[in-house]
Amino acid sequence: MFVISQTDKRPMYLQIMEHMKQRIAVGDWTAGQAIPSIRQMAADIGVSVITVKRAYLELEREGVIVTRQGKGCFVASDSHVGARIREQELAQHLEQAVRSAAMMGLSPKNLENRVRAMYDRVTDKEKERV
Amino acid sequence: MTDYAVELEGVCKSYRFFELQNIALRLERGTIMGLIGPNGAGKSTTIRILMGLVHQDRGEVNVLGHRMPEEQIQAKWDVGFASDDMRLYDSMTLGWHIQFMKSIYESWDDRYAQVLLKRFGLRAEQTIKGLSHGQRVKATLLLVLARRPKLLVLDEPTTGLDPVARHEILRELTAVMVEDGRSILFSSHNTQDVEQISDKITFIDRGRILDSMDKEAYLDRWRRLRLEAPDGVALRALPGVIGIQQTGRLAVAIANAFEPHLPNAYESTGARVRAVENMTLEEIFIANVERSREEVNA
Amino acid sequence: MKTNVMLELVWKDWRLQRRMITLLTLAGAAALAMLLIGGQAIIIGTVFFFVAMIFCACLVPMQNIVNERKKQTLAFMMSLPVSAAQYGAAKLVSTAGMFLFSWVALLGAALYMILARHALPHGAIPMGMILMGFPLIGFCLVTGTALVGDSEGWATAALAITNSSYWLVWYLIVRHVPSLTKTWGGPVAVWTPAVFKILSVEFAIILFILGLTMFLQSRKKNFL
Numbered sequence: 001m002f003v004i005s006q007t008d009k010r011p012m013y014l015q016i017m018e019h020m021k022q023r024i025a026v027g028d029w030t031a032g033q034a035i036p037s038i039r040q041m042a043a044d045i046g047v048s049v050i051t052v053k054r055a056y057l058e059l060e061r062e063g064v065i066v067t068r069q070g071k072g073c074f075v076a077s078d079s080h081v082g083a084r085i086r087e088q089e090l091a092q093h094l095e096q097a098v099r100s101a102a103m104m105g106l107s108p109k110n111l112e113n114r115v116r117a118m119y120d121r122v123t124d125k126e127k128e129r130v
Numbered sequence: 131m132t133d134y135a136v137e138l139e140g141v142c143k144s145y146r147f148f149e150l151q152n153i154a155l156r157l158e159r160g161t162i163m164g165l166i167g168p169n170g171a172g173k174s175t176t177i178r179i180l181m182g183l184v185h186q187d188r189g190e191v192n193v194l195g196h197r198m199p200e201e202q203i204q205a206k207w208d209v210g211f212a213s214d215d216m217r218l219y220d221s222m223t224l225g226w227h228i229q230f231m232k233s234i235y236e237s238w239d240d241r242y243a244q245v246l247l248k249r250f251g252l253r254a255e256q257t258i259k260g261l262s263h264g265q266r267v268k269a270t271l272l273l274v275l276a277r278r279p280k281l282l283v284l285d286e287p288t289t290g291l292d293p294v295a296r297h298e299i300l301r302e303l304t305a306v307m308v309e310d311g312r313s314i315l316f317s318s319h320n321t322q323d324v325e326q327i328s329d330k331i332t333f334i335d336r337g338r339i340l341d342s343m344d345k346e347a348y349l350d351r352w353r354r355l356r357l358e359a360p361d362g363v364a365l366r367a368l369p370g371v372i373g374i375q376q377t378g379r380l381a382v383a384i385a386n387a388f389e390p391h392l393p394n395a396y397e398s399t400g401a402r403v404r405a406v407e408n409m410t411l412e413e414i415f416i417a418n419v420e421r422s423r424e425e426v427n428a
Numbered sequence: 429m430k431t432n433v434m435l436e437l438v439w440k441d442w443r444l445q446r447r448m449i450t451l452l453t454l455a456g457a458a459a460l461a462m463l464l465i466g467g468q469a470i471i472i473g474t475v476f477f478f479v480a481m482i483f484c485a486c487l488v489p490m491q492n493i494v495n496e497r498k499k500q501t502l503a504f505m506m507s508l509p510v511s512a513a514q515y516g517a518a519k520l521v522s523t524a525g526m527f528l529f530s531w532v533a534l535l536g537a538a539l540y541m542i543l544a545r546h547a548l549p550h551g552a553i554p555m556g557m558i559l560m561g562f563p564l565i566g567f568c569l570v571t572g573t574a575l576v577g578d579s580e581g582w583a584t585a586a587l588a589i590t591n592s593s594y595w596l597v598w599y600l601i602v603r604h605v606p607s608l609t610k611t612w613g614g615p616v617a618v619w620t621p622a623v624f625k626i627l628s629v630e631f632a633i634i635l636f637i638l639g640l641t642m643f644l645q646s647r648k649k650n651f652l
Contacts, residue, residue, distance in 0.1 A: 217500035218504060
């Protein structure tokens with residue numbers, strides 16, 4: 001079961017949201033599948049109900065999950081939810097990379113070269129592993 | 131049935147060297163409230179007044195709809211109380227205590243008691259004398275939990291416990307909340323526990339309530355900003371910031387009413403915002419207490 | 429529901445203290461048995477008999493009342509659905525009940541020894557009854573102080589005062605009511621008006637102490 005990281009500087013609700021998104025992204029939870037109620041999730045993780053409630057609310061706002069009155073909470077039936085989550089993650093990483101580059105004063109061309117070099121390095125490592 | 135499991139309004143109590151002033155507190159049914167504050171702040175006194183063990187000098191106390199201390203007997207049927215200075219009977223076994231509770235409370239859930247015995251690693255045949263500190267605390271909590279009371283009032287339930295025991299107890303406390311309508315009020319100076327399981331946090335220091343708020347909203351209001359000041363400029367505390375410490379060009383500002391525009395506000399004064407960090411409850415605790423004491427002394 | 433909890437409290441106290449009470453009562457009975465030996469043993473037996481009873485009068489309130497606060501089980505008790513007044517009443521009942529169990533048993537054993545086994549002349553009965561009242565009064569005083577005083581210090585002070593006063597009071601009685609000593613060796617129990625007066629004074633003192641205890645206990649505002 002999901003464990004809150006104490007060394008993770010992000011608030012608990014964000015960690016919970018990420019965990020839930022990951023479960024969807026890897027396919028543990030499929031589109032339209034029922035997910036634990038807020039209270040059950042809170043008890044399973046061992047955190048306050050209000051934190052889980054916030055995570056669920058945010059996820060609903062992002063369209064990742066839906067709450068049906070009286071029936072419970074479900075993964076959004078939109079089959080692209082998993083892909084959308086991955087898109088979001090990539091966008092966040094790219095934003096961070098661009099900000100760091102800007103702080104260092106790199107030009108877009110420089111950044112592009114570095115991304116390409118990193119891409120090569122990572123795919124090489126993957127090949128070595130396999 | 132009221133919506134509040136616990137309601138304190140204008141509660142005051144004077145002792146020779148200590149005074150509880152105007153305590154106001156509301157615990158919604160079905161939630162957990164963490165009461166935090168330094169030692170001697172008045173946590174235990176507040177809890178005792180809540181349980182009817184100490185009579186307030188002034189003010190209203192309502193527990194599960196019952197006026198305290200007048201209706202304490204009715205209230206206590208549905209309240210499970212445990213404090214860290216409470217002891218069981220040394221010469222008797224845990225099993226004897228279980229029998230004792232069973233004979234008083236109809237709501238005793240024996241099956242759950244057996245589950246807890248196993249989960250906490252306790253045996254009914256053990257005498258209380260032979261238990262370690264952690265085991266004794268868990269035994270006391272078992273006696274309270276197995277009754278499935280509507281309200282749990284716990285004074286320092288995890289103090290002095292090893293990490294494993296603490297984890298076991300926090301687990302059981304959050305498990306209580308699966309049942310709708312049950313509430314918990316606990317006091318602790320372990321901010322990590324409070325941060326993790328509380329829905330609402332009440333801060334008390336020197337007999338006064340400093341803050342009583344929704345945990346998520348509360349944590350959201352506090353930020354630490356790491357700033358870089360332009361040459362020779364002393365940065366000041368903008369609205370929402372309660373303190374700023376600067377050495378040379380680097381400064382740290384603590385905000386207790388953070389708004390998303392605050393970093394921009396600093397940037398427009400010429401400073402550069404290097405980081406905006408969330409604060410742990412422990413850091414908030416220290417900043418809050420220091421600030422309130424400064425205000426009193428000023 | 430309420431009386432159920434109080435009964436459970438009384439029963440619980442009995443289970444915690446019964447070993448001690450039983451031992452002391454048996455010790456007192458054994459002291460009585462010594463009377464049958466005759467001679468010096470009569471004096472030794474009588475003394476030990478009263479010592480056992482005085483021990484009981486001291487230990488029962490100390491173990492049952494003072495220890496609850498000292499050993500911090502009081503918070504546990506007050507977490508139960510009882511008020512301070514109910515707790516105090518249950519405590520009084522269990523403490524008095526346990527002591528009286530012993531006291532009545534020993535009184536019965538003593539009367540048996542005198543009337544059935546002729547260990548002492550019947551003349552000793554009136555004086556004996558007066559003396560039996562002493563540990564009873566001492567018990568009431570220590571119990572009352574323990575309940576109301578909320579501290580070991582007060583109860584111990586009451587204990588010290590009562591234990592050191594027994595001799596003095598007995599001496600004063602014997603001094604001022606010489607008729608008592610005249611007949612205590614005789615074959616017939618002589619119930620003079622003086623005897624009844626002393627017994628009724630003892631009874632009145634007991635009632636006064638108990639009444640004062642209950643009054644003061646009900647006015648308590650800080651229970652822990």
